[in-house]
Amino acid sequence: MQTEPIISMRNLVMEFPGKRVLDGISLDVYRGQIIGYIGPNGAGKSTTLKILLGLIQDYKGTVEIFGDDLKKENQEVKRRIGYVPENAEIYDTLTPMEYLTFVGELYGLQRTVVEQKAQELLTVLGLEDVVHTRISSFSKGMRQKVLIISSLLHDPDILFLDEPLSGLDANSVMVVKDILAMLAASGKTIFYSSHIMDVVEKISNRIVLLYNGKIAADGTFDELKGQGELGSLEMIFNQLTGFDAHEQTAKRFVELVTGGERIE
């Protein structure tokens, strides 16, 4: 069923002064996959995303998207990619409508087309009352919705998401999860990183675990489970990253808070 990979990384190495963040990553991603890209803080998840987006260029190894080497800087590739960054950095003195129009136009869409599409998408996600209100007054979840819309305005084939669900309320999380599943079913490829294991477990059809700059596990949830014989992704995560001390850590913490009283 899988033919040409959409994204293909070969021996990807990225070094920052004094630190090797990515240590020879090789990965093929195929059409319609939802890749959950997980790993502890500082494992190199965001760095990988930034390389794929062309934000970082001094990497070693090869990265191809749609068979095009990224080093060739083909701007046309970007037209087929959508991105939601971590931390919701945004020119927030603008209104959602103004911001989305700008983004859409940079992707080469007609202004009137973007305006209508943005209006409709904002309405669907329940932001119809604040279409012309400055983003600076928005909550984290509302900003996140704006960013999710901005990444999809131009109907991209690949979607890169960095913690896409952060700040969203429970209902919105369900909506976005369904959106992602349907987008993947319609043939789009979704590559996303997150810390929230429950969500990754439920919506990804392939999970890639990054640890110390290397891929520590790669497969469906069931495959990972088969390897580790453990119940949840959280536990698999703990096992693969060699972390089994959560209970002790928590205990020690509470002891310090309460002033040394031992709890059993």
Next chain:
Amino acid sequence: MNNFRSLRILDKFKSVFQAFGIDYSAMRTIVGLKLTMDERRVPVIFSQTKLKEGNQFIKSLGLYVLYGLVTIPFLFFGDSLMLQLGLVYGIAMFMIMTSLIADFSSVLLDVRDRVLLAAAPVNDRTLNAAKLVHVCIYMTLLTIALLGIPAIVMLATKGIVFFLLFVVMLFFLLLLIIALTAMTYMIMLRVFDGERLKDMINYVQILLSVGIFVGYQVLIRSFDFVGLSVTYVFKWWHFFIPPLWFSAPFEWLIGGNSSTSLIVLTIAGIVIPIVAISVYIRKMPLFERDLQKLMSEARDGKRQRAFLMTLWERILCRSGEERACFRFSWQLMKRERDFKLKVYPSLGIGFVAPFLFLYIFLEDATLKDLAESNTYFMIYFGFLIISSLTMMLNYSGKYKGAWLYSVTPITHASVLKRGALKASLAQLFLPVYLLQALIFGVFFGWRIVPDLVIILISAIVYAVVCYSIVSKDTLPFSRPMGESIQSGTAKQFVLMLLIGGFVLVHIIMSKIPYGAAVYALVALIICWLSWKTLLPVKKKTIIH
């Protein structure tokens, strides 16, 4: 972090604070924390580069020492203590107040204090005292940098009494400055709310900076430089020039002129600051409560239409990308307060400057002389707007949003730059210039219209030259705002000299018969060429 010299000095006054019911150790901790944060205030950009050591503010004090030296000559030239010291205090007030407004409104209007510190068991009184102490520490440093050397000169040449009087009156001046600044904010907070309020504060900041500049000019004018050697004569409106309140005791006690008006001015100089500061301290809790409004969300769901800018967009921009960036730029420029705070004062100054020089000319000439002269070249002073405007186009308070540029398939960086530059000229420079040109037209008559056209074309050339120099490898609104203060002073200076070049060529061409017509044509061609070469669209110049 608790070992700042200023804090150790503060420790000496511990009992004073405690007498006011302030939790001294809590206050000290808060101020210590703020000072530590100030040391790191310069934003570190993207990468994990090493933190710059030391307090950037303290480093910038060197510049104030230089400004302070300017006041020394005023101590010696002239026979009127009133006017000489009036100037010294005027300069001090101008410098300190602009610095307070530009750099410390963020301290005065900090709402994070409320969220983070009020949750801890710290009472409001202590919190307010910490805020006041924080601002005072900086104002003291600033004042010492500015007036330290002049004060020593006074001590050495004018004696101890003069020196002490100066220091005492300076103290009252500082009280007045704090109270004046804070009360302006206080009134603003009362009257407005939410986003509108932040806008209003922004406009007041801008207005004050321009107002102080203009007031400063008026101060010098009103004394009529030659008149420094003339005995001081009181006029009723002098009561409204605060620096004179503080220089009055010199004329009275040292100059030996004990007229009633001087005594009244002196009393004003002591009583008004005390009253002002005590009102401020009493109203401070109110101030803090109103600060809450800054955090409130406003939902004004109206779409704003801008016919004029839409029209300009149609006329000036060709590609869709350029149009997008044009619109994006003017929306940002219209909204972003940091941007307005940095740019609008220079708009005001650029607007006023040409008229100021006309005014100087008029002092020993009639309107008819003026109309026949070629002083209309003074309108070139309006170009001052362009150099600071183009510089600020690189910066944004929300510069991190610039990831967008690298993710989207932008064809050429120059296209974005063109859009931003065109938007800034159409939105900010053009209205100012047209108004100036109109007023100049009234003064000088139809004959200067061709020159005004030439000057407009030159402005467009100048703008593209400036922008291409200051925006090398930088996309619009992609650098942190804080950076703008440090970079580019030397560049700015060179760019300013460049204005002189434009004036010179224009004057020479205007002496030649048909020179104006030829020059207009040449300028137009240069204009076209400069945009073509400095912001090229053909070559691939994407920056990541």
